Amino acid sequence: MIAGILKEKNGETRVSLTPEIVKQLQQMSVTVWVEQGAGEQAFYNDDAYMQAGALIKTAAEVLSQSDIIFTIQPPSRELAEQIAAGKILLGVLQPLFRPEEVGYWASQNITTFSLDSIPRTTRAQVMDVLSSQANISGYKAVLLAAYSYSRYFPMFMTAAGSIAPAKVLILGAGVAGLQAIATAKRLGAVVEVFDTRPAVKEEVMSLGARFVEVEGAADASAGGGYAVEQNEEYQKKQQQKIAESIAKADIVITTAQIPGKPAPVLVTQPMLDQMHSGAVIVDLAAATGGNTALTRNNETVHYRGITIIGNSNLPATMPADASKLYAKNVFNFLKLILTKEGNLHLNFEDDIVKGACITHNGEIVNERLKSAKPATSTI
Template sequence: MIIGILKEPQDEARVALLPEAVKTLISWKTSVWVESSAGASAYASDQWYQESGGEIHTRKEILEKADLICGIQPLAEAEIGQMKPGAVLMGQLSALFNPKLTDYLIQSGRTAFSMELVPRTTRAQAMDVLSSMATVTGYKAVLMAANLLPRFFPMFMTAAGSITPARVLILGAGVAGLQAIATAKRLGATVYAFDVRQAAKEEVLSLGAKFVDVEGAKEDKSAGGYAVEQSAEYLRKQKDTIHEHATKADVIITTAQIPGRKAPLLVEERTVRAMKAGAVIIDLAASSGGNCALSQPDQTVEVNGVRIVGVGNLAAEMPQDASKMYGKNYLNFLKLIIHNGELKLNFEDDIVTGTCVCHEGKPVSPRIVQMKSA
């Protein structure tokens, strides 16, 4: 079988599989075709791919002849139409957020896997691209905030007097939030963190941050570690508590998202306007509606001296390690569907089923089936 690796769009610096991953695929008795300069923005040359056993081909050749196409960003419908019959598409297709593409894949009789649908189970952890990329995002978000903040993060004792540490508020203590906490602590900030899940409290405290508690949160163990929608009474108390802490913060990093739904509003306009001039908000949920009322996707806006950065694809800011982590997740998943150099889809495996958007035009993942029936 032929596995194709395509060059990502211009604003995406990552590549789905680096040369080291290609070498592994070749050992599985597959052929790997790589589009010329696919890895250039992640500092992986065509020569390295060839030395790892890959072959350099044009985009058109890969689309028309590959049995499995591995990418990150979704392909355009026109390019999906160029794929040979029976070929499988894999990537981060945003299947729940992009129903138009999902409908096209189903109606055109395609088989597709969307890596953000990998179940949040212990067995599937090694394939969880969302967690891997959240690690990158949480780290980079703090560095971005430190660059924008007009003061130091750590405390300094100098001949000119003492500098107090910056106060950082992290909203959401999932993978990105925990990485942000750890990074902010390493930079010397005083860190506070909020999460509706009480299970996150112990992790927050273990990293040296202070947990912002709001009683009465509803939790759902079946939510795969994500937050769930809350009652109106809880949301009122939550916003008042966040407002109180936000007005004292130098930096706020928001990471809260609910799969398939608009991101919860955590930082209201009144809160932004009450914050100190020079403060920075990094909204990692901007592309799914935003945790901050005033954030704009992929834009920086300033309100009363407070800079609000609506972050989109922050993982692409660290393409080498992000690509390495993404590729490792990919390989761990591909082990489930590639056997002796052939593609064999076992839909009795809950990970394969959970990740599959559609097979030969029929919805497969329970989350896709539910979306289609809603």
């Protein structure tokens, strides 16, 4: 079997598989083809792949002859047209935001596995790319905020006077939010955290942050490990609490997203009007609309002295480690669909394999996708 690694486009610096993982696939009798220069921006050059046993090929060769094709970002229609029927495409394909592309993949009889659709269960943690990459996002969000902020993060007492610590507000205590808490605390900030799930309070407090509770949240257990929408009454209570905290905040990190839907606007324009000049917001939900009323994806907006940074792909700013973690997640998933001899074995009785599969045998097979309404924003 031939496994092909594509070079990412549109500023994506990560690569799907690292030389270390390529070597392990070779030991399973899987032949690996790598598009020329695929790992260069992640600091894995072609020589490293060849030393691991891979062959360097053109994009056309990888697309037309590989049995399974690896990509992080969804391929363009132009690239997808070069994938032959019966082949497998595996990556973070964001199917809930690309219903037309999903329909095209099905019509071309391409089997697709989207790693952002893996069920968030204990057994699936070792292949959870959302978590491994969100960890990096939370870490880099705080560093980016600290770089953009005009004052110190920690408290300082000097002969020239005292400097108060930065007040950091984090909206969402998932993987990214928890890492943001830990990083902000290491830098000496005072941290407050909002989350719709009371169950995360203990984790937040264990990291030294204050958890701001809002009563009446919807039961998150129905979301299968993902965020769920809240009712209107809860949203009003939440906005009131956030407004009280955001007026005092120096730094705000927003992380709230709902799969297949635009990100909830947690920071309204009236809230922004209450923030002080010099405050910084880093919005990790920018690609799905953003958590603030003024967020623009991949842009920095300046409003009344406030800096609003929209960036949903901070893992690409740490491509070496991000690729290493992502590749390990991919390899752990591959062990579910490959035999020890490197042959393909799609066991759809496995809930992880079934949950990650989007299209197969010319049909859309993912139950969550079939029941979802098309999203109104794109990533």
